[in-house]
Ligand SMILES: NC(=O)C1=CN([C@@H]2O[C@H](COP(=O)(O)OP(=O)(O)OC[C@H]3O[C@@H](n4cnc5c(N)ncnc54)[C@H](OP(=O)(O)O)[C@@H]3O)[C@@H](O)[C@H]2O)C=CC1
């Protein structure tokens with residue numbers, strides 16, 4: 001149970017990656033300011049989290065089952081929280097989807113929206129009324145740079161994050177009137193199971209109904225660039241957990257929080273030209289005309305940021 005003075009933080013999707021690391025980082029806070037309710041849809045997957053939590057498990061960190069795609073599971077989970085009192089809700093659970101749209105069924109697309117968009121809406125609808133009554137609370141949403149800027153062959157995933165950005169941008173104004181803060185965290189690539197799962201899915205892909213040129217652009221042009229970008233710009237779940245902790249500890253938390261400054265110029269393009277031409281043309285050129293150049297640039301970037309070179313230059 002939370003001590004008085006401790007903030008109750010509920011986090012979705014804590015079986016791996018970013019959610020797991022945020023849960024452990026907050027539960028290990030030196031000043032013990034947080035009582036963390038780490039949730040996951042399948043408690044059989046709890047071992048990694050329990051191991052990472054170590055001796056704070058059962059003290060500042062507890063576990064509850066929660067599937068963000070089920071109304072019943074969400075209600076049951078929140079009803080199991082003492083007085084339904086949640087100070088900080090961190091909507092982290094999410095799934096990726098990659099590939100030419102022709103080969104993706106509408107069912108698969110709906111699953112992504114069910115998790116990434118309706119999952120967040122379901123959580124906010126359940127937690128917000130209590131926060132409104134108390135005139136306090138902070139809702140954090142794990143968005144993505146793809147919630148701000150479309151990325152080729154990530155069409156449906158991007159759309160699900162855009163939908164959430166639009167929903168939250170609208171909600172933030174109303175919530176402010178109730179002294180409830182809303183913050184989006186917008187990471188670029190992060191090394192987690194998200195990346196592994198997507199690569200496994202790609203390996204199994206059969207591309208039904210997709211023409212040969214599109215398959216070639218996806219496999220031989222997009223995928224190598226994407227792998228380069230993950231290698232050169234990829235952050236760790238620890239980076240995102242630190243950024244999230246900073247956001248919830250800020251006296252005036254920002255609404256948008258890009259975690260990777262290397263992405264700032266990419267996102268800025270769309271605001272620099274309201275016709276959209278600048279971003280569409282730039283991404284086209286980056287991918288189809290400067291692919292090899294981008295590979296070299298990413299390799300240089302990787303070298304500049306890798307610790308071995310840093311050690312050599314000191
Ligand atoms: N990795 C990246 O490059 C980036 C990720 N993000 C976002 O970060 C968030 C976390 O992803 P990340 O840690 O990278 O990926 P992981 O795949 O490691 O973690 C995703 C988590 O979401 C959970 N989840 C999926 N569906 C549900 C559901 N219906 N109910 C409850 N939990 C569910 C998974 O549980 P289970 O184990 O049961 O599947 C898992 O715990 C996502 O919202 C993602 O979109 C944003 C930017 C970049």
Ligand SMILES: CC1=C(/C=C/C(C)=C/C=C/C(C)=C/C=O)C(C)(C)CCC1
Nearest residue numbers: 144146151188189225226229283286287
């Ligand atoms: C290929 C390519 C790009 C790829 C970006 C990628 C691969 C981003 C991945 C982000 C993730 C994984 C977010 C998760 O939510 C850029 C930089 C837009 C430039 C144009 C070419």
